Amino acid sequence: MPVCTGRRLTRLEEILINSLNPRLPEPDIDDPALRIAAVRAAQGQQAFDTLITGGTVVDMITGRLRKADVGLTGCLISSVHAPGTFREAEKQIDASDTFVVPGLIDMHLHIESSMITPAAYATQVVPRGVTTVVWDPHEFANTCGVEGIDYALDAASACSLRILTLVPSCVPSAPGFETTGADFTADIVSTLLERKDTHGIGEVMSMQAVLDNDKRFRGIVQAGLDTGKRVCGHARGLSGKSLNAYAAAGIETDHELTSADDLLEKLEAGLTIELRGSHDHLLPEFVDALNKLGFVPPTLTLCTDDVFVDDLLAKGGLDDVVRRLIGYGLDPVAALRVATFNAANRLGRPDLGLIAPGKRADIVLLNDLTSLKASLTIINGEEVARDGAQTFTEATVAIPQALKESTQAAQWTADQFRVPADGQRATVAVIEKPRFTQWGKRELAVANGYVSVPDDLVIMSIINRFKPDSEPRIAYLGQWGKWHGAFATTVSHDSHNLTLFGGNEADIALAANTVSELQGGMAVVSNGKVLATLALPVAGLVSEASTSELAAQFQQIREAMDQVVNWQPPYLVFKACFGASLVCNAGPHLSDLGIVDTALNHIQPDPLGFPL
16 A cells, blocks of 8 residues: 555555554554444445455364454454355455464563564564564663663564563662663663553562562562553562562562472462473473363463574474474463463453454464464564565664673683682582572682682683673582583673683683673683684674574584583573573572672672581
């Protein structure tokens, strides 16, 4: 439809034109002219704009599969009727041998974790049937502050994918225990919540602060409650009194599930569950628990949380989570209901999640209910992808220079990753386990004035990348295997300081210096040789290179790491390197301030000594 017709456009024509332009506000399905036209079309009094014929509608209310045609008027579903009832339409789509389902809704993710821009992310997931995502850009916030959020909101508004952007709550994730590139107080969060393009508060990760009624986090949560927008959570490891207290604070969601019992307890606590696909080893027991319940709870939804770029390219986003749940034994219709109707309800979006008259026309045609391969994706009544590829080019937003200058360049020597000590022996604290960390204690030899690190311990270091001349902090990790080299990364949740792991100080220094020269990214080193690098110059998290190029480079990082470490799933895995610095979680963790434990309110600048 041409934008300029030489005459004054009707309101309905303006709506239809706007629905073609993803940079404009989402079309209003309650516009009177649109509703009048839809009522007429539903009665055969005027032609549909689009008529989808011959498909099998998957009804998310009854669970029934039924043959039906679907008529669209602009961005609205105006009719779902018996096949052949109507034939008049400006455009017809043959849906024979396909299943007609609502667009998938990803309830919680961090686009930055895929290392690509929002436009590039949309290009990957929209053709797979994902039409809505809820984005917590706390990676951009922690590295680039309000400028990072401004970019995130601008980039989200330019996408065909409906991106509901949240205001990050934890910048940093544990104030006083780490340093990041910004500091979001309750006032800043409240100001950002006033924007119409923000949709709630991102996961409140500072669990202990919430339980302590900390003034800062009480103010942040209250800011969300005062606006009536959603307050999302991160309740890892909380149970009993702590879980009750966390929910009582006004936080409504959780995606940090650790077991089937944890899932059931949090469902019974009334939380909206965003069951995530990033811990695949847990999915079979979740499915088993749900099947034993005999129904899918209405508060159960799905999310991806973090998906690496190579996995995104090869497997997809939320569609991959749904597919795996079905593969583990969850009924396909139930899995789709969780990813559509349940999600829409928990978002407070009654316009989404159903193939029904009066709802927004976010529609996906699936070839089957096992592979979930999408042959067509429609958003707001317009075709946006067909047969695995978008039918137009995503608009892009220029990345501000400030996001490309977030990493301080510096160089380090091997000695800076050694811990000075007196005498012949030293008592040191050890962070045990890659996940669910615990305090450990070791007596280590001292040689030439430095702690001598045995082969069964891994050296971890974090350097504040936002301040010049920052000194490395050191910790020793137990149960991390034996390393034959080193890994450096500026993708390190959620402070995203320069984080290093290795079996010797020389390789660690080389890895650190290599990433510093890249202005952010990753490097793998072994025996004094750089095996692989990945440059992430945008906030130290993202690249503007093509998705396929990034995926190939990240795969090289993975392969190089396989030479350095003998992984021991499900806990000692490559992904553990990116969450080891998440200091808001229970137990000891390393930050740029030293070894910290938020529950103990403890900080020690180096491994010497044991706090318990």
